[in-house]
Amino acid sequence: MTFEEIYRQEWGQVVATLIRLTGDWELAEECAQEAFAAALQKWPSDGVPDKPGAWLTTTARNRAIDWLRREAVGAAKLRELAAIGQEPDVQYDVPDDRLRLMFTCCHPALAMEARVALTLRTLAGLSTAEIARAFLVPETTMSKRLTRAKQKIQHAGIPYRVPPAHLLPQRTPAVLAVLYLLFNEGYSDVARSNLSGEAIRLARLLVQLMPAEPEAAGLLALMLLHDARRHTRVADDGALVTLDDQDRSRWDHQQIAEGVDLLDSALSSGGAGPYQVQAAIAACHATAATAADTDWPQIAGLYAQLPQTAVVSLNRAVAIGMADGPAVGLRIVDELAEGPLADYHLLPATRADFLRRLARWPEATTAYKEALTLATTDAERLYLEKRLQEVSVRG
Structure with missing residues (x-):
């Protein structure tokens, strides 16, 4: 070692x-x-x-x-x-010490960015400079953020302990939310992929420390199933590669099997929480031999079991569109356009994809241009530029 x-x-x-x-x-x-x-x-x-x-x-x-x-x-x-x-x-x-620390770092009285920073510093061991680089802020800013969080823990009397049993249901989601945010920060940006690795490591620790918590196992399964596709998500030129076009032979099938086993174990406890449902969706994608084998009706049904946030509604629209046809999906997406997703790049990107599938080239061109102005990573921008060139030629 x-x-x-x-x-x-x-x-x-x-x-x-x-x-x-x-x-x-x-x-x-x-x-x-x-x-x-x-x-x-x-x-x-x-x-x-x-x-x-x-x-x-x-x-x-x-x-x-x-x-x-x-x-x-x-x-x-x-x-x-x-x-x-x-x-x-x-x-x-002494696992309880780490569990106490995890619950203290992720206490709901702290702001989310403070929870993430403290978790990275005290449990993952990242330096202040590393955390600052990961979240694109000056080191002095991150140092002050960490100091304020520690002072709040001390001055507000936040206990260094695992909450009593009757408080665990309301406190555990705060821990899970921090770990999932951490994972997504690294998963969405290749340059910060180390954050995803740390999130998985900490999730493994949480499952070890709380073996009877099915949502912890569900979250770890979700991370593993997504992370198994990491090396196929970005092309050699840096552009994002969608699920349809990924080389499935390069997926980490051992990691997929581990994620599926974790999910099955979590689901056997009865009553599926949101992380288990999301892991089930990821498993549908990860276990399909080809893109054509994806069980889109099942995925749409699983999305219906989640709290219907704006992003979940958009993802469900994608699944319905893949199951029932792009015209149906486009109609649902258009209904979401006036809501909180107005500035979310995946809304026009999804519209553009449905319009492309319907061969409505001029409208697809407009939608891809809109998505391009809202994209947040270089990989997404490169992908959208490629799609824009394709539909522009046809339109």
Whole structure:
């Protein structure tokens, strides 16, 4: 295992343990950083210890003790810290610490951007600079955002704990929403694909920590099924490749099988939540041998089971149009044009696709031009430019 792999795997556990023991978020991160720096210095010559997580936690704990002694904190807190690591075979893998940290980072009292940033910093171990680059903001802006979030946790008395059982149903969705947003940020932009990898890793952790939560398994299944197609979504020239044109032989079929198994297990618990339904839609696409084999009526039926947000309604219109014909889909899309999707690039892009299928070339040209002005990534713009050229020639 490489040092980077150990860092990604152990960072969240070390920080979570130190936050629980010291109650000081900044101190925990600083001591964790010093522990990893010490490992980088010692391990090349001494070798990686059998339990790298235990070594890192002990080293970070010793740094915390030194700091607390200098600050003359209470003896009780020092005794509590010193108690860690006295036994050589102590087990440091305490999942509850990471689960507490995840629920604290994703507390609904924090703004969504703060939840995502804290999750990336404290559980995924990304630097402030990395997070800033991922979300296209200056490092100073991200640093202030992280500081304000930590201060709010402290000043508002947000507890560092997993909520009691009766609050889990209302708190777990906040955690799932952060992980899904994180995944989508990386999935929609190739340049930030590392965010999707971190979201999947954290979702795996959540499933491990909450094995009885079917929506956690559903979300992980959804991520895996989408991510299995990652390497076929963008052409060599950087243009987006739609599902119809993707090379299915290059999909990660082992990952698809894992996603389907997770979904089946989640659904067996009874009552499908929205992430499980979305995973079922993704499974319909991922398990179809060819684009022509896609079960569009089933997909349309699954979309009907989701809360009918504007985006869900648009996706359902696509499924209906693929099942019942582009004229039917176009009629539904036109009904959505006056709503909140007016500035959403996929609305005119969907209209353009239906118009293209109907050979209404001038109207398709206009719709593709509109979509192009609203597109948010280079891959989408390149794809739309190609389609625009195709219909312009015919029109």
